[in-house]
Amino acid sequence: MHSSIYLGVLIVMPLVGALVAILTRKQENISYYVAVVTATLELALAIVVAVLYNNHLAGDGTYDFMSRHVLSAPLGLAYDVGVDGISLFMVVLTALVLFVALLGARERRREASFVGWLLLLTSFTLASFVSHDVLEFFIFFEFTLVPSYFIIANWGGAQRARAALKFFIYTFSGSAFLLVGILYLGFVHQHQTGGALTFAYSALANTPISHGVSVWLFIAFAIAFAVKSPIWPFHTWSPVTYAEAPTGGSIELSALLAKLGSYGLLRFAVGLFPLALPDMRPIVLTLAVIGILYGSLVACATPDLKRLVAYSSVAQMGFITLGIMSGSVIGATGAVLLMFNHGVITMGFFLIIGFIEQRRGSYQIKDLTGLQGPAPVMAALFTVVMMASLGLPGLSGFVSEFLILVGTFGTHAWWGAIAAIGVIAAAAYLLWAYQRVFHGKATGVNAAIPDASTKERWVLVPVVALILVLGVFPKPVLDRITPSVDVLIHHVAPTGVSK
């Protein structure tokens, strides 16, 4: 067991950073550098935690870095943190996303307030990933709304107001169900034990509840997470939001916050309501498959790059959901890995799209042609990200997708097989988009755009590196994830489908 102080620092550091950034807002650059330094430290610490975490060596998937303090008994409010193989890489991803989002940020995006919101968002997201208490998770899950809202509303594109509203209302309504579910579960537990009101995960996970109740609660939880992920058909907020948000915002939203949804689905919806799974699996799996195919289909026709990524994310999230609900250790592990990989990949996408938008003033596909001519490096970088996204073996995306599909095929053959069609589809829309944007003869403005600058290349280095490394040698990551997933799935196993 390691001390929970690491996690405490991880949560608090961005807050401090944000504070300092705001205090130094008069000198713009200073606040920006403060933020960058914070992000760097954060990333470093996150990696340290990832390295220190060694439960997996004993094949033990339980938590580490744990501690619990009750903050308010009447509210059942507690500070309860811990990290296991599943949350571990979400933590790393959080830090990484912040780091990249900051480096990728441009002029106006360096304002103290912007970086401040970004840091806040990081802190909250991180906290919800490490919370080991359902209520705590929910609270931070909700907290993330505020910074995201302001980031979109203040720095977004022309439609930002609408987008921000839609995002907020959608998610807010979704989490309404979650809150009711959580409270209900908490009180069921309290009435059974007669003890104090608590929402500790471990306590609730062992609350015996009837089949019917657990189905309803699962639905309540699932709706919230389906909106956040987003899972078809709860996705319609995401295209407009991703499109309107500033690059940093899009990255945070799609690469990170979406993962809150799938993480919650795995940890809470699946982890807490085993009884509901036999009934719910076919439904959610079907939604996931529809999401994969539908997302890809729309992505073929969508007119701008950001929406393209949004819809491809819908498809990718479909894969993640598939793995999570597959009820197989292999599939679920793949899903967790894909959560991380998709984060990295989307990051890459939005960064490059950001660069293009900055140069060309537009991310409409029709405005762009033959960029590979003037900007070969950018094209190459995009290609790498794209190939990873369409699951080219040897790159990160493939490993996770394959695990998901193999796992799902083992438990739900048909869903697995149909989902595999998504692999074709992904190639279709991505290559089609690539051809329209980068191939062909560049004329006029397009011919004049400068290639990726050195700084921009460096920003993308971690992305590309992770894509390659995790494609070729994912073992260290998988070794840490698997035992924890194993624990979760086998907690579920008696009623769910075992591996």
Added chain:
Amino acid sequence: MIAAASSVTIPSIHYLALLPVFTFFGASLLLLVLSAVVADKVRINLATAITALASIAVMVYAIFQWAYVSNHGATTTVAHAIVLDGFAVVGTFAIGAALLMSTLVAHDWAKRERIAGADFHILALASSMGALLMVQANDLIVIFLGLEILSIGLYVLVGFDRHRSTSDEGALKYFLLGGFASAIFIYGVALTYGATGSTNLSSISYFLSQNVVLHPGLLYAGGGLLLIGFAFKVAAVPFHAWSPDVYEGAPTPVTGVMASIVKVGAFAALLRVLISALGTQLDTWRPILFVLIILTCVVGASVALVQRNVKRLLAYSSINQAGFMLLGVWAGTPRGAAATLFYVLTYAPVVIATFAIVTLVGGKGDEHHSIDHYRGLARRQPWLGGALAVLLLTQLGAPLTVGFYAKFTVLAATIDAGGGALALVALLSAAIAAYFYLRFALTLYADDDVEGTRIHVPWLTGGTIALGVIVAVLFGLWPGPIATWVQHATLLFLP
């Protein structure tokens, strides 16, 4: 002369319990006398000072009362007409704070509007005294009197502004409907009296706990009418129709008073009557509240969507808020009472601060209340606009603000009492409400017409606003203390 009447034994009086009421009454009388004897008008600074002192004093008493209650437990006095328990103490404190904040706002407003004299203060003190009576009353008659004192003061305050025809229109509407509601309420008192043989809450609950009412018709009728009376005061749909008009018509600081002090008083009394007196009849009045809550939440939230006038918008918003406060009442449990108390306690300062800003934006003549007057406010005056944004988010129940926990507690209580569906409906109404709160907040940050008139922020009002924001944010990050406090308060509930 009372002492002279030897035949009657004067009931013992616990002065600590009555101190707050006396303070307010005394202060208002003092001001009255002053304005009578002083040739020229009483200096408004003096009036404000006295009122502020009185309210601060009341808050201090509340602290002593708390100490007393936590040591000696709850007690009643003056022939069980008045109760001194944790619940009352919290209410007293809240009213004191609310009056203090309102007075500060009103001070600057009066200066701006060139309103001399202590009239506002006298009436505000009196109304607050009425609210105090409702909080502390343990007898339906006393509650009724408190209600009337509170209302009569407000009728006048609403019509206070002579320069807007809307002001006296509001006053008349409020008075007519208020009178109607009072009649219904007192009729309910009469029927309850007929059904239980007493108007004293303790006696009523004792009676109901001792006897099984085989033919509860009369009791039901009484309870129902009382409920309607309260429903009117807290503006629950369909008894809400007065509030948008009156909120708009009244001078803005008065609107603040109505949205805060009245709610504290009304909810305290409502909880006392329904939980401590008619607690045995839970199953009877729950369905009524169930419907009222759904209507109140949904109507409040949705009609606010289509408002252009900020005061009306906030009126509907406060209707929606009332729906949430009623959730705790519906629960009918100590947790529910605590939750409602938490809600009211935190809502009061927030809503006063909100109306303080509305007062400022309203400008001389208190007339600029179109939402367009708020375009880009936060761009022009980041602090003022930011404050308003925070206050709106708080009322929305956005995370990081105390509003989040306020909603959280009432929902928790509701679900604890088995009202999952009700909680869900309420929450979804909050999602609707989120739409107009956020749209409002966005208007503040609209970057067209950044060139607007800068609004001067007097320091008293500024302080009040700051206070409201601090409450909203501080306890949004650290809700523990209040939660514990209200919980203890309801543990020290009588009986």
Added chain:
Amino acid sequence: MNVPAAWYLVLGALLFGVGAFGLLTRRSALIMFMCIELMLNAVNLTFVTFSRTLNDIAGQASVFFVMVVAAAEVTVGLGIVVAVFRRRSSTSVDEMNELKG
């Protein structure tokens, strides 16, 4: 006293009803006040009746307070009417609907 209390209670209820109906149908603010007075009297009647049947003085005491309230209300109410009349030189409530929506 062989007149059953019920009769008085019914009488009170009817009076209350008449008052309410008047409140809803008359447009002169003054008359509406009078209707409120009617309702309060209905309440008083009820109180006294219960006081008698319960053989308890509290009911009558309550009537006392209701009267005070009635007096207070009328004082303020008429004040408001006067104020309104000054502005509009009419006591018809239907002419007052600036505030709506």
Added chain:
Amino acid sequence: MLATSYAVPSILIFITSAVLILVGAVGVISVRNPVHAAISLIMTLFGVAVAFIAQAADFLAAVQIIVYAGAIVVLFLFVIMFLGVGFKHIPNIEPLVGQKAFAAVGVLVTVAGLIALMASSNWVTGATKVSGSALAGGNGNVKQLGTAVFTTYLFAFEATSALLVIAVVGAVLLARRERATLKDVPQGQSDDADEEVQS
């Protein structure tokens, strides 16, 4: 004053009071002229006073006459005269569609319901006072009332003082003329105000 009516069978008294009350009430809500309405109000008040006496509430009956008939109605009449409202014609056509019908239905249902509720529980369910002397008439009644007011309802009694003070202050404030406030708003602005509210 009216203390010598015990010989009369109580049924007659009831009928009298009922007739007085209802006729007066109907008068209040039906007559056009406010003055007549006030007169019929007095009639109802008398009816109520009679009912009081019939139920051994002599003191209250007295107060009823003095306070209500004597003070309140006079106040009404004073205001009516003062404003000359009586002669200002309020058109008799009901502008609100269906108001009367709905009102009738609503009120009927309510009143019928209330009566049914009371009837359902045999009109009274409370605990009758066994301790202490039975409800006396005449002076005894006054004494009991006084005792109640100064013991059980002592606090309420004190509160009424506050109530009356507020009422008076309020009335004064409302009745005051413009000059009471030193506010000087150019006429134009308040016009804007009206327009704005209407828009």
Added chain:
Amino acid sequence: MAHIATLILLLPLLGYVLVFANGRALKERAIGAVATAVVALSFVLTVVAFILLLHRTNREVTVHLFNWISVGSFHVSAALLVDPLSITMCLFVTGISALIHLYSTAYMHGERDYRKFFLYLNLFVFSMLVLVLANNLLMTFVGWEGVGVCSYWLVSFYFERDSAASAGKKAFLYNRVGDFGLLVAMFLLFHYTHTLNYLGVFHLAGTLSPTVATLTVLALLLAATGKSAQIPLFNWLPDAMEGPTPVSALIHAATMVTAGVYLLVRMSPVLTMSPDGRLTIAFIGAITAFVAATIATSQRDIKKVLAFSTVSQIGYMVLAVGVGAYSAAIFLMVAHAFYKALLFLGSGSVIHSLNGEQDMGKMGGLAKYLPITFPAFLVGWLAISGIPPFAGFFAKGDVLTNAFEHNKLLWAIGVITAILTAYYMTRLFVLTFRGNERFHEIEGVHEPHESPWPMTVPLIVLSVLAIVGGVIDLPWAHGATLAHFLNPVFGFVPAVAPASTGAQWGLALVDVAAAVIGLLAAFAIWRDTSENPRFESKFFAHVWYWDDFYDATIGKPLTRAAQFSDDVVEPKIIDGAVGAVAVGIRDSAEGLRKIQSGFVRQYALAMVLGFAVIVVYLLARVH
């Protein structure tokens, strides 16, 4: 052995890294030199490995590199399997790659993306080696997709040309469809054998139920049709000719396109379990061979003809696999690699000499201008037409013999195809090198010139191989043959009554006859004309309208569906539902707003009505 195998694999990657790392600094020559050198070196090492392997008794060497994926019960390691099959593949892959690298150094001279070209080429060789050397399906899949993506890049190498860009995309997508098959095959195999390791799978292959086996085989077949351009996924290959000619020679003739055949051969133990599956394979192969041949008879573009002939030849290989003649398939694969590479490079040389002109209508009479290319091409032509003693004769003969022993119908199709093959190749040869000189109408061409040595040397080497290539598997040289070397790999080979020597001679004669007929016919028709509509059917010219068919049945509907979902489903239906709720709320709010009429008496009425409802409720509760 292990180190050598690893080196063979890594050398091309090393080349890639070298060129990538400091490519900007390097001159063209240096880049070309490095790129070629590494491949050549890895060829040499392969030869060494081959010899070492020959001297081993156990000819299955597994080289474990590192643990790749290991989750729960799913373990896959990055490991190599060196056995006769993989080494044979390596031999000709590296060999021909080396030659074509050399060729390219000159062919691509002066290209803007010269460096990128060699990067891709090296990466391709690496992937191809991964494909053949992998010891498990998943790693093979890595190479499989690797070569796919390299081919995508190389086909759309001239990305500014829309046709090139589209061709690249088309190639990748068709391959993806195939990959779907491979994925499903892997799912099935893992589900039933709990491993993807070849040896493991083969070990348990016997346990597979017929249905599963058939499903797997069909899935594999789908994969093969994608990669090896067989019906129904064959029509990406002709478009792929948009790439530079060396690419067509290397990827789309010699190596990558044969990967499908390799996969099927590799999975022979599983194929063995499913006779139905094999029969399907055989027929797919035969039909493809025939269809492609017919198409090739009517193409004008020299590279297109060669492309379709490739498809047709691979059809033969697949046919061989289907009839269980695995070694024959490999034999043909190798031989075909020689002469098809030769032909492509030759055509490349021709095109090079005519400033990139590819239309045979504008060629003719080039024989005397291209002293080296001409004879080389001649060899290639005879070889593919199946004239003894060239390699093609033996290889094709081997296939047809097996087909005959297995199923007469298949054999018949094969023979007809052979005639067509001889016909279209002769047509191509005549139109290009014989007849009147028509190239003068091409602007800028006065005097076609022979290519520089780096281009001619490979031609010479390949023609030698094309001539003598047959020796590696002579039917009468028992013991020392390729078949003898390979057969252990295939484990159980389906028993077919081996034809008597007489029968074999007969079949051989039939082959020769077929070839000659085709030859003469072509000469008769094309000797003195370049246009002959009677023999250039539109139907064939338009590839049996295959593309149009797909476009109409799949392409267009899907596109429409996509548009529809973006224009209608998304905004109107899904988001519309959400919007409808919002609108509903707003409208009802407006309604409620009307009710708030400002008339105080209506407010009172509302209260009374609420009052009434409550009273009624209470009443209902009492009774």
